[in-house]
Amino acid sequence: MIELNEEYCKGCNLCIEYCPRDALEPAEELNEKGIHPPVEVEDRCNGCRLCELICPDFAITVVEEDEEED
């Protein structure tokens, strides 16, 4: 499960391009900052965490399913 900090994301799309599972796609709508931030495609992410490392902006994080609850 992917969590995005929209304040930090600059919309470079590198996470989308390099995700080995095509688990991310650009949002249809522009956000407040004028970019299409990445959104998760359901049931595709395998938690490899490449997007976290490739993101130049510290904006995207992989969270474990059970972590979200608290």
Added chain:
Amino acid sequence: MEEKEEKRKVEMISAKEIRDKYLRHDMMPHIFCTGCGIGNVLDYTLWALEKEGLDMDKTVFLSGIGCSSRLPGYIDVDSLHTTHGRALAFATGVKITNPELNVIVFTGDGDCMGIGGNHFIHACRRNIDITVIAVNNYIYGMTGGQVAPTTPEGDYATTAPYGNLEPAFDMSEMAISSGATYVARWGVKRPNQPINSIQEALQNKGMSFVEMMSPCTTAYSRQNRMGTIEEFWDWYEDKTILAEDYEKIEQYGSEEEKEELEDKIKVGVLHKEKKKSLSERIQELIEEVQV
């Protein structure tokens, strides 16, 4: 056993924990342009700090001037933001007067090889026990894209509108020939190798130099028509070759393969050597003359 558990803990730490532990969220989002690799250099450094378990109360970051030299300001640690090209002179002073501190310098290709070139060769020659992480984007990014001593011949810059006529310095080769004892070069696209190299650089008791080839998606990319952000990031992949593979082709490759090497850049751990650092030798001398 305990050590093993300690290691496992590092692997399990989440990116969120790393960011909360080391980043100054009050300074974020950072100033770097969309798709600029400097943020990755910071990220990989944070992972290396965590893996190495450095005590941040005994660590100091230094930098000069430039986009890349802004990095220490994003880390929750004591730092010195010095004058253009002079970080290594300050770092030398810090390490020699406070040898127990871990001293880490962020610099850019212009900062390190242009205005700071002399400090750089002498810090390498002296083999001071510091770690230098240099962001090489082939240009003066912050000031709008002028030629740097690292700009490849033929590349465009605001001060080279017809193409750069000057031959370029290779930062890593310069570090090796000047006396640095650990030298590695990587592109930003593959995270794990640079994280490991920065960790090894921190462990080396001498002058360590890690060159990070990093895309300047504004000043460099626009003038040299590097295409989309993704195309520019991929360009590094095509342009680089592992040092081991380079040497194999040099020895056993076909003529055609050898020809292809001509415009390739070697990446990897390029040099490793055990040599007593000047900072350690000074400490030994102090102890010797004091008794």
